[in-house]
Amino acid sequence: MKQRRRLTKWLVVLLxxxxxxxxxxxFAPYDPVEQDRERPYLPPMHIHMxxxxxxxxxxxxxxxxxxxEGSFDQYEEDNATAVPLNFFTRxxxxxxxxxxxxxxxxxxxxxxxxxxxxxxxxxxxxLSRILYGGQVSLLAGLLGAGITLFLGAFIGMAAGYFGxxxxxxxxxxxxxxxxxxxxxxxxxxxxxxxxxxxxxxxxLLVVVVIGMVGxxxxxxxxxxxxxxxxxxxxxxxxxGFGASDIYLLRRxxxxxxxxxxxxxxxxxxxxxxxxxxxxxxxGLGVPEPMxxxxxxxxxxxxxxxxxxxxxxxLPALAIVPFFLGYxxxxxxxxxxxxxxxxxxxxxxxxx
Amino acid sequence: xxxxxxxxxxxxxxxxxxxxxxxxxxxxxxGNYFDEMRLNxxxxxxxxxxxxxxxxxxxxxPIRYAHWLNAVAHGQMGFSFAYNSPVAPLLWVxxxxxxxLTATATLLAWLLALPLGICSxxxxxxxxxxxxxxxxxxxxxxxxxxxxxxxxxxxxxxGWFPTGGLVSVGxxxxxxLQKLRDLTLHMxxxxxALVLATLPMLVRHVRASVAEVLDAPFLRxxxxxxxxxxxxxxxxxxxxxxxxxxSLFGFSVGTLLSGSLLVEVVMSWPGLGPLLLESILAxxxxxxxxxxxxxxxxxxxxxxxxxxxxxxxxxxxxTAASAK
Numbered sequence: 001m002k003q004r005r006r007l008t009k010w011l012v013v014l015l016x017x018x019x020x021x022x023x024x025x026x027f028a029p030y031d032p033v034e035q036d037r038e039r040p041y042l043p044p045m046h047i048h049m050x051x052x053x054x055x056x057x058x059x060x061x062x063x064x065x066x067x068x069e070g071s072f073d074q075y076e077e078d079n080a081t082a083v084p085l086n087f088f089t090r091x092x093x094x095x096x097x098x099x100x101x102x103x104x105x106x107x108x109x110x111x112x113x114x115x116x117x118x119x120x121x122x123x124x125x126x127l128s129r130i131l132y133g134g135q136v137s138l139l140a141g142l143l144g145a146g147i148t149l150f151l152g153a154f155i156g157m158a159a160g161y162f163g164x165x166x167x168x169x170x171x172x173x174x175x176x177x178x179x180x181x182x183x184x185x186x187x188x189x190x191x192x193x194x195x196x197x198x199x200x201x202x203x204l205l206v207v208v209v210i211g212m213v214g215x216x217x218x219x220x221x222x223x224x225x226x227x228x229x230x231x232x233x234x235x236x237x238x239x240g241f242g243a244s245d246i247y248l249l250r251r252x253x254x255x256x257x258x259x260x261x262x263x264x265x266x267x268x269x270x271x272x273x274x275x276x277x278x279x280x281x282x283g284l285g286v287p288e289p290m291x292x293x294x295x296x297x298x299x300x301x302x303x304x305x306x307x308x309x310x311x312x313x314l315p316a317l318a319i320v321p322f323f324l325g326y327x328x329x330x331x332x333x334x335x336x337x338x339x340x341x342x343x344x345x346x347x348x349x350x351x
Numbered sequence: 352x353x354x355x356x357x358x359x360x361x362x363x364x365x366x367x368x369x370x371x372x373x374x375x376x377x378x379x380x381x382g383n384y385f386d387e388m389r390l391n392x393x394x395x396x397x398x399x400x401x402x403x404x405x406x407x408x409x410x411x412x413p414i415r416y417a418h419w420l421n422a423v424a425h426g427q428m429g430f431s432f433a434y435n436s437p438v439a440p441l442l443w444v445x446x447x448x449x450x451x452l453t454a455t456a457t458l459l460a461w462l463l464a465l466p467l468g469i470c471s472x473x474x475x476x477x478x479x480x481x482x483x484x485x486x487x488x489x490x491x492x493x494x495x496x497x498x499x500x501x502x503x504x505x506x507x508x509x510g511w512f513p514t515g516g517l518v519s520v521g522x523x524x525x526x527x528l529q530k531l532r533d534l535t536l537h538m539x540x541x542x543x544a545l546v547l548a549t550l551p552m553l554v555r556h557v558r559a560s561v562a563e564v565l566d567a568p569f570l571r572x573x574x575x576x577x578x579x580x581x582x583x584x585x586x587x588x589x590x591x592x593x594x595x596x597x598s599l600f601g602f603s604v605g606t607l608l609s610g611s612l613l614v615e616v617v618m619s620w621p622g623l624g625p626l627l628l629e630s631i632l633a634x635x636x637x638x639x640x641x642x643x644x645x646x647x648x649x650x651x652x653x654x655x656x657x658x659x660x661x662x663x664x665x666x667x668x669x670t671a672a673s674a675k
Contacts, residue, residue: 172368175365176365176368176369176372179365179369179647179650179651183609183612183613184609184612184627184643184646187612187627187628187631187639187643190631274494274496277494277496278496278613281496282616282628283632284631284632297496297500300500300503300504301617303514306503306504306507306514307507307508310504310508313500313501313504316496316497316500316501317497319494319497320492320493320494320497323492323493323494324492327491327492
């Protein structure tokens with residue numbers, strides 16, 4: 001029971017996290033590509049409840065930042081004008097989940113732009129870019145995992161069910177893919193694909209590349225399951241009734257591989273999100289002006305950004321809760337499937 | 352003996368497969384290093400064609416592959432277009448730097464992981480184990496890219512460590528002690544990143560495999576005989592738990608060349624990683640293939656090394672192999 005609760009808990013956490021990213025338009029105060037060239041590299045603003053001379057406000061407010069006297073990149077708070085935060089305010093139009101057009105944002109300000117997590121070189125709002133970038137990164141991870149699992153299930157079932165030379169050949173190739181370090185494989189695949197493409201093409205390219213890399217492990221696991229399932233009585237009985245190979249695979253064998261595929265999915269998705277981040281960070285993935293968690297970090301490769309603008313590091317932290325969620329979910333799933341092995345001490349427990 | 356020959360043959364086949372695979376991928380590549388020259392009005396199309404012919408890029412794939420294999424046999428590994436030199440010497444220098452970094456990191460990580468893991472397993476479920484489990488769990492959810500960048504920012508803001516490169520300017524004039532100090536300072540950051548990235552995995556594996564054998568009757572018997580705990584743990588439990596750990600160690604050795612790619616790029620360590628990235632961006636084909644293959648050789652050698660170690664350490668494998 002306790003394991004079941006843990007499973008539900010982490011599922012809910014993950015759902016909420018994904019929900020926030022999916023509804024980025026609502027949570028983000030601005031459009032991710034909207035520039036404000038007057039305010040590059042603005043540090044994160046502070047939200048106040050108390051004015052400088054001790055006056056308390058019920059509504060949170062912030063002070064707009066202005067350049068410090070005699071400086072060209074140091075900002076200070078302009079204490080003269082307090083700008084109140086408005087909630088559920090009207091702002092730029094966006095499409096919720098890509099479909100429903102809306103103008104309502106969670107928060108915003110009327111007379112000045114609010115930068116909760118600072119701004120980048122073009123004065124674009126970091127928070128908005130992180131939220132929208134999450135859509136790209138997570139989608140790449142999820143689609144990549146989908147492709148990988150599809151390939152893995154397909155190849156694994158073919159190898160396990162038909163056996164013989166097909167099994168040998170497929171498993172040798174799988175060994176090859178398992179032996180290659182995945183980052184190298186990713187690079188090698190990416191190296192041999194076109195470099196300069198449009199953002200959307202680049203995104204699809206990244207998804208395909210990521211999806212092609214990891215099929216070997218799920219394929220081997222699926223094969224193992226299929227090998228044992230195909231000798232079970234209900235499968236033999238169905239075969240005896242004259243069921244075709246395709247029918248057997250789809251109706252009787254595929255459902256048995258579901259738990260393996262599910263566990264693999266929870267492991268693969270965060271890995272692939274990280275893969276997208278890595279590729280984009282290195283300039284091989286999703287290009288500007290599209291934002292992704294990886295290419296938001298790419299500016300950190302410039303020394304001056306690294307030295308002066310620490311808030312450009314914040315996008316890196318966005319992935320941490322997702323990692324935590326997926327890893328915990330994976331361990332909860334693992335525990336559930338191997339309950340019979342575990343006595344009072346759970347050795348493989350992740351947290 | 353047959354066991355080793357079998358293993359070695361397997362490894363060689365694997366390497367062949369990888370080289371063939373990378374070559375096939377490279378044949379599917381749209382564009383190559385000389386394509387950019389074509390856009391340059393100062394270089395005549397004939398010159399580009401001549402260059403392509405010189406590097407045999409106009410030949411069909413099987414012939415190129417044969418040529419390349421021949422070059423590998425002569426220790427050359429093809430030709431780098433961008434550096435205008437054979438690939439092998441380029442790779443050696445970079446591989447040496449990478450090895451310096453990763454060997455140190457791997458050694459450190461294992462030296463830390465073994466005592467921590469054993470300690471954790473011996474106190475299973477109690478306070479030290481809990482603390483350690485939480486620490487490793489926390490480290491585990493921080494991806495290496497995030498970790499490396501975070502360390503880099505820390506270094507830049509505090510100014511304690513140099514933030515890139517192998518040595519400082521004027522390294523040649525330093526005394527031996529200064530040289531050592533300089534190198535250590537430069538290595539500190541990437542080594543820390545690598546150790547922190549691999550440590551949680553290692554500690555978990557050590558803990559799990561030691562904890563698994565701790566229940567064994569022979570250990571309880573040993574404890575009943577009054578053997579002291581450290582002797583039980585180090586002399587008996589560790590030995591029995593060694594099998595998966597040796598495989599893991601082989602894997603660590605195998606990833607010496609490939610595991611630090613990202614950290615090297617982030618920390619601008621002049622190893623294989625940045626070279627590989629540059630050559631991918633420049634479409635410097637043979638460097639990419641050479642780099643991938645070199646790291647593969649290491650991976651395969653690491654696995655082979657683990658097999659040999661296992662054969663030596665685990666009597667079960669010895670008897671199984673000789674019974675064949």
